[in-house]
Amino acid sequence: MTIFEKIRIIYPKIIGIKINNKIIGIQSKNFEKLTINNKNLILFIENNTSLSDFEKKSLKVMLKNSDLNDIRNIKIDISKFFNIIKILNKQYKLENLLKKIEESLCNLLGSEGSSILLYNKEKKVLNFFITSGGASGKIETIDVPIDNSVAGYIFKNEKTFVANNTEELPFHFKKTDKKSGFTTKNIIGTPIIFHDEIIGVLESVNKENGFTEEDKNIIEVFSKIISNKLLNSRLYKEISDTTKSIILSFATAIDLRDNYTHLHSQNVTGYGVAIAKEMGHSDDFIESIEIAGLVHDIGKIGIPDEILNKKGKLTSQEFEIIKSHTIMGADILSEVEFINDKILCGPLEHHEKLDGSGYPYGKKEEELSEIGKILAIADIYDALTTKRSYKEPWPVEKAINLLRENQETKYYKKAIDALERYLQKKSA
Known part of the structure; x- marks a missing residue:
């Protein structure tokens, strides 16, 4: 009996997912995707022409660090995984896209909320740019200090950081929790690097049973995806502005x-x-x-x-x-x-x-x-x-x-x- 036939006993209402006439996975009636093994899903990613090389690489890193041993866990993981692919394929305005990426990060990590903080050079503080979860919409005006916060610690030290008990931290910035009414129990964060310069921090908070080493790999990949989207948005704006300038010159010449x-x-x-x-x-x-x-x-x-x-x-x-x-x-x-x-x-x-x-x-x-x-x-x-x-x-x-x-x-x-x-x- 093949693996696919064994799985079909557990999930009778499924069909095979084929690439080049080979079954590499299965699809349930509610459209959640399952995979048989990492190797075949990597093949699926590589054959997905709608993804950029960078996005393919990022998704493969995420896949490599996912637990795919239990078939019932696979159902959850791969459903989330394909959702990320869909988001990266769609055309969103930058802020909406970053919000979607944040929500996907929470979904994949199993965390309660996520935030993108950007460095304010004038004030020398970090400010919340995009937030999702319980604190969303309540903390955008807060100035997060560099010297007395987890985000500031990550920003200064330029590396990923995990704290599974924030009460033990000497630099946990409690003003954010106070304003949002949201209690931060544990936290993971990583720098956002743009053109070799740290411009901010990506954080996620409150995962049941705490964040793991594998979660570090996942959030680092998401940080790179965010940097890539920021770069693409900036390049698009530069190209768009140049294009409009050329069109305006041409139209003026005709007028x-x-x-x-x-x-x-x-x-x-x-x-x-x-x-x-x-x-x-x-x-x-x-x-x-x-x-x-x-x-x-x-x-x-x-x-x-x-x-x-x-x-x-x-x-x-x-x-x-x-x-x-x-x-x-x-x-x-x-x-x-x-x-x-x-x-x-x-x-x-x-x-x-x-x-x-x-x-x-x-x-x-x-x-x-x-x-x-x-x-x-x-x-x-x-x-x-x-x-x-x-x-x-x-x-x-x-x-x-x-x-x-x-x-x-x-x-x-x-x-x-x-x-x-x-x-x-x-x-x-």
């Missing part, structure tokens, strides 16, 4: 071709972002609409100057050429790797109208994206309130009234409401 609209792309972006914020959209959405706003008229690069800067009325043929900038812009941007379909809707749809009377495709409300509908309002409002070759700038009230007259037939009412709220706050 300068039109004597009357040299700030148009920036204006539309500003209004679009303001509307999205007023409507309560997510940070990811706001970032997408920011890029979409900057590049919404990028297709004008293909419009001849004599048409783009014509002072008189355009002929029907010339207007058709002008209208082509929407499709042309989307075509150009579709070749750019970081421009996704959501962003492409900005250049493509900012001249569409809810009743289908817009261009280039005459799409109706249900076919239009949120970004397209918002940028349409931002684009029209800026066009109305800035000077053009054929008109003087309209007053704000007149522009809003025009949008209101056509709300829900041509223009997106929620976006108009949000724009008006923003303008009122701005003028207050």
Whole structure:
């Protein structure tokens, strides 16, 4: 009888997990994962293309230090283990990701709470950055001293530390417990190192029966994962800022071709972002609409100057050429790797109208994206309130009234409401 067959006697409602046609583990009906041995789960990690090399290495270290002797314990350990893989695979904002990592640490260690403390160079103290468990949300304002706390001891000595009876410690900082109403019985902590510099401490507290040497290995791996995520977040921000700078330069260069609209792309972006914020959209959405706003008229690069800067009325043929900038812009941007379909809707749809009377495709409300509908309002409002070759700038009230007259037939009412709220706050 194979190991898998023996396990199936204990857990009848299971199926095999296969990699390269070999059963390496089993899956129960409630989707908790079990493994037959470390070697096969390491194979699973190595074959998981969604994990980075660093994350694979970290997870293998965790696995190496896990107790996988008892099949019933395996059920718990591997369920937690796969949960960590899921978290590392998902895209979270940094603070949310660190919170998830902390919760996973508590889950894996069997501890009551965890904290990330970062060093405050100005005050020369440690401050709570992310907390989970019973003290969460109550201790962020506390200044933890370097010379009279466990976190400070770890920070100064640059090494992992375990105390399974905090009452015996001469440097246990009791103010944290007093403010949170949370009693720290035992504690484990390790430095967080970023670019060869200790920037903080990762702690976990209150494990039944105390922390072990194996727990040291686990928390050290989590500290490295946190450092890696901090680095990736910083690099992403640097890349993102550089990318936006390049896009802004390119958009400005295109706007300068039109004597009357040299700030148009920036204006539309500003209004679009303001509307999205007023409507309560997510940070990811706001970032997408920011890029979409900057590049919404990028297709004008293909419009001849004599048409783009014509002072008189355009002929029907010339207007058709002008209208082509929407499709042309989307075509150009579709070749750019970081421009996704959501962003492409900005250049493509900012001249569409809810009743289908817009261009280039005459799409109706249900076919239009949120970004397209918002940028349409931002684009029209800026066009109305800035000077053009054929008109003087309209007053704000007149522009809003025009949008209101056509709300829900041509223009997106929620976006108009949000724009008006923003303008009122701005003028207050």
